[in-house]
Amino acid sequence: MKPELGTCYYPEHWSQDMWQRDAERMIEVGISWVRIGEFAWSRIEPQEGKLEWEWLDKAVQTLGEVGLKIVMGTPSATPPIWMVKKYPDMLAVGKDGHVKQFGSRRHYCFSHFEYRREAVRMATLMGERYGHNTHVAAWQIDNEYGCHNTTLSYSPHAQMGFQDWLAQKYQSPQALNRAWGNVFWSMEVSSFDEIGLPNLTVCEPNPIHELEFFRYTSDQVVAFNLAQVKALRTLTDRPLIHNYMGRILDFDHYKVGDDLDIASWDSYPLGFLEDRSEKDEAFKHTYSTKGDPDFQAFHHDLYRSVGKGRWWVMEQQPGPVNWAPYNPAPAEGMVKLWTLEAIAHGAEVVSYFRWRQAHFAQEQMHSGLLRVDDKAAPALHEAEEVHKILTDLDTNEQQQSDVAIIFDYESAWAWHIQRQGKDFDYFNLIYDFYCGLRKLGQSIDILPPNTENFGDRKLVLIPALFAWNNEIKTAMKNFNGTLLIGPRSGSKTKDFAIPSKLPPEIDYMDITVERVETLRPSSTVGLKNYNGTLMRWFEHITTLNEVVIETTAGAPALIKKGKTYYLAGWPDEMAMQNVLKLLLEGENLSIQKLKGGLRLRESKHHKFWIDYDTCQVKIEPKEKP
């Protein structure tokens, strides 16, 4: 499939006499996809049951007739005011107990069944009208589940739904009490309706209580999405997509993705660097106009996995945004680079958010491809350049990477609930391994935790997987390559308890984690004969297996049995490079030590060098297989 460009357009924001020219200009730039509709409920149905399709029909026709392919969004992220008046209890409730009010977006609670029914009703109406429209070539369901911290809702509906979900899972309150260890602080219940939500408690709730609430809520997101999927499937044969948002972890994206045809995500490299990265000030300064060289790639690889190979960037940052603490303008050429980088990782479509900057409302400070006065913003020219480059690139077939990392949403919830040390953040740990591999020139696959087979990969990393599951145990047993496990992997049961035989419970290794400690930023654990240290987290291990790296105090740091390694702590950058090099060399994988912001991505027939700095690269063409 030849990669294509798109843009996000809001016909309802502009007078109808602008649509034709906008559509033609999109084509002139080289754009072939246009996403519309995802926030337009108040215009489609201004009052309950009063449907106004004419404007949307005309928009579809105008855009479609110039040759644009339309992604139609279902508008369930923006229920209009009449809906909220009809169901005042559909509003989500924050952890602090405050009801989220109407006046922006994503104000609904995933557990509110009447609202779910309304969203399905709207998806059905749209499907009936546009499901077979020749111009509508794909659908987006809702918009960015979880954005603005909207996954978990502590509403009365969530409480009832949670109690019901627990009753189905545990069958009896006694079984739940046992599994949760509720005897601990006299937290035992004698019926499911005595179980509250894990917020507003005096100190921390039982960790399994919180984890189960994450699991329950994630299931509601999956069900909310699936309800619209089911409605649309009967009305259209076009692919169904959702646009996920960067570093949103509080529902299981793989499970939502299982019901869809294509995964997409919204890539705002500069916004993310300022808003979602814990990198230090010097790093942020260096990359403030370019973005973190690994952050986009990580999500590209993640969503390639969520979409089982099919994925897009639904929204690409085109210039300064409005929502981060600082909103610099991208350095010249970066919009082009971000687009090509996504394509290097296998994106089928990269779509710019948004076509024209709005001069009104919340996002008036957010740039578009066009300025408010209709003149081209710098990104428009960069999009045109990308289009020219794409005419010479036929397809960019992906291949399985030799190296993979397991990324698990439940582990993110578990270690959010029980960090044990302030700095223990699951995303950051996985990301450190990912960046370490990229700095050694690797292309990486990200795999879900229930992967049954690692295939003929050479190296698989399983850091901090909180509990084992049968599928991954099978994959580990049958794997011929090198495995790196730990720290903290297998350290809990599914019920969030310490396994009675002590972690990590890898039956073919002789390892016992006898004690764990978390470390202040100023105290780290040195390694004997290796540069670098372990930081943040350290496990005191006894083992009969080979100790490959010892701490300066003589304790096991990296342990090996056959081709399985176990790591006792969180490596700093230097230790990370040393450990990863050792593993990659053991598998004879080629290593390229990359400097600064230079990265490499290999697909089946191409090598892409992506330079977030200005490094000098001598390019050797990839040999055709």
Ligand code: GAL
């Ligand atoms: C995304 C969202 C868009 C727009 C954009 C601004 O999170 O999906 O609707 O708000 O951010 O950067």
